[in-house]
Amino acid sequence: MTETVLRPFAEQAYAHELAALAAADDRERPPSWRLSPWAVVRYLLGGTLPDGTAITPKYLGPRRLVEVAVATLATDRALLLLGVPGTAKTWVSEHLAAAISGDSTLVVQGTAGTGEETIRYGWNYARLIAEGPSEKALVPGPVYRAMADGKVARVEELTRVPADVQDSLITILSEKTLPVPELGLHVQARPGFSVIATANDRDKGVNELSSALRRRFNTVVLPLPDSVDDEVAIVARRVGELGRSLALPVPDAGLAEIRRVVTVFRELRAGRTEDGRTAVKSPSGTLSTAEAISVVTGGLALAAHFGDGVLRPHDVAAGLLGAVVKDPVADRVVWSEYLETVVRERDDWADFYRACRELAG
Structure with a gap:
C-alpha cells in the first residue's frame, strides 16, 4: 500500500488521477498506451475533468515542450530530456512513464560504473554454471523488459554512462532489437516500447553522446522556471x-x-x-x-x-x-x-x- 512507503511510485501516488483520466479519455491511444497523448499531457500539466476530478500539475512549464515530448514517444523516436540540474527531468520522465505504461520502475541509473549488462541483460551465475546458458538463467535488464512488454524504459543521467555502454543503445533504438548471442536469439520490441533518457547539460565533457546515438533521440530542453x-x-x-x-x-x-x-x-x-x-x-x-x-x-x-x-x-x-x-x-x-x-x-x-x-x- 502506498501509505506504508516513504516515496510511492508515480503510478501509485496518482493512481486515482490516472484511473479518472483513463475513464474520461475517449481519444485514440497508441498501441500499448494506457492513455491517449492528450490525456498524458493533461496528466502532466493538470486541469479539471468533466466529472470534476482535479488533476494536479506535475510540471509547471511551457505546454508545447510537454506536447513535443509526448508526441515523440508516440512515434518510434526515443526522447532525451536535457537541462541544468533541478529542471525536473527525472520527475517528468517518471510521470511520462507512469501515464503511458502504468509502470515507471524500468529504470537504469547512469553512473561511471554502469555496465552494459545493466542496460541489456545479465545472468544468474549459479544457474548458468549449473545448467549452462538458457533463458531461465538470463536476468533481463530494464530496457530488455520494456522491449518485451511494450513499455517505456528510463535511462537517468545518460552522459554519466561510459561511452561504450551508451553505444549499446544504438541497435536497440534504431533496429528495435536486442540480440542475445549466447542463446542465438533476438528480443524484438513490442509496440509501445520507447526510451526516455535524461542528461545534465552541465556534464559536457564527462561522457558526451556520440552523434550516432544523439540522432536516435529527439531532444527536449527543459528550462529553468521563467519567474x-x-x-x-x-x-x-x-x-x-x-x-x-x-x-x-x-x-x-x-x-x-x-x-x-x-x-x-x-x-x-x-x-x-x-x-x-x-x-x-x-x-x-x-x-x-x-x-x-x-x-x-x-x-x-x-x-x-x-x-x-x-x-x-x-x-x-x-x-x-x-x-x-x-x-x-x-x-x-x-x-x-x-x-x-x-x-x-x-x-x-x-x-x-x-x-x-x-x-x-
Whole structure:
C-alpha cells in the first residue's frame, strides 16, 4: 500500500488521477498506451475533468515542450530530456512513464560504473554454471523488459554512462532489437516500447553522446522556471508533497521564506538582482530548484522538531549556507558579499539577514 512507503511510485501516488483520466479519455491511444497523448499531457500539466476530478500539475512549464515530448514517444523516436540540474527531468520522465505504461520502475541509473549488462541483460551465475546458458538463467535488464512488454524504459543521467555502454543503445533504438548471442536469439520490441533518457547539460565533457546515438533521440530542453512566482509554486508544491510523507508542517505558513530562498537562488544563479540594478557574483554550485526544495524541506524539519512548526529565517539559513558555499573559500566570499550588498539593504529582510549572518561568520 502506498501509505506504508516513504516515496510511492508515480503510478501509485496518482493512481486515482490516472484511473479518472483513463475513464474520461475517449481519444485514440497508441498501441500499448494506457492513455491517449492528450490525456498524458493533461496528466502532466493538470486541469479539471468533466466529472470534476482535479488533476494536479506535475510540471509547471511551457505546454508545447510537454506536447513535443509526448508526441515523440508516440512515434518510434526515443526522447532525451536535457537541462541544468533541478529542471525536473527525472520527475517528468517518471510521470511520462507512469501515464503511458502504468509502470515507471524500468529504470537504469547512469553512473561511471554502469555496465552494459545493466542496460541489456545479465545472468544468474549459479544457474548458468549449473545448467549452462538458457533463458531461465538470463536476468533481463530494464530496457530488455520494456522491449518485451511494450513499455517505456528510463535511462537517468545518460552522459554519466561510459561511452561504450551508451553505444549499446544504438541497435536497440534504431533496429528495435536486442540480440542475445549466447542463446542465438533476438528480443524484438513490442509496440509501445520507447526510451526516455535524461542528461545534465552541465556534464559536457564527462561522457558526451556520440552523434550516432544523439540522432536516435529527439531532444527536449527543459528550462529553468521563467519567474519567481513559477519557481515558488514549484518549490511549495514539492515541499508539500514531501512534507506529507515525512509528517512535516504544511508549508503555506512559510511561503514568505520559500520566496526568499527562491529569490536568493535566482539572483545568485543569474549574477544580478531581480530588479536588474545590482550585479552579484555567482557561486560554483548550480543552485537548482531541486536544491531549493531540499533547503526548504530541511527548514521545515527544523521548524517541526525544534521550533513552533512555522518556517522562519533561522530554519532555512543553515541549508542556504550549505547550498551556496560548496567551495569553502571562493563561495564563502560570494555569499558574504551578497549578504552585505543585497540582503542587508532590504528592510523587510532584516531578520533573514541576521539569521544568515550569524551562520556565515
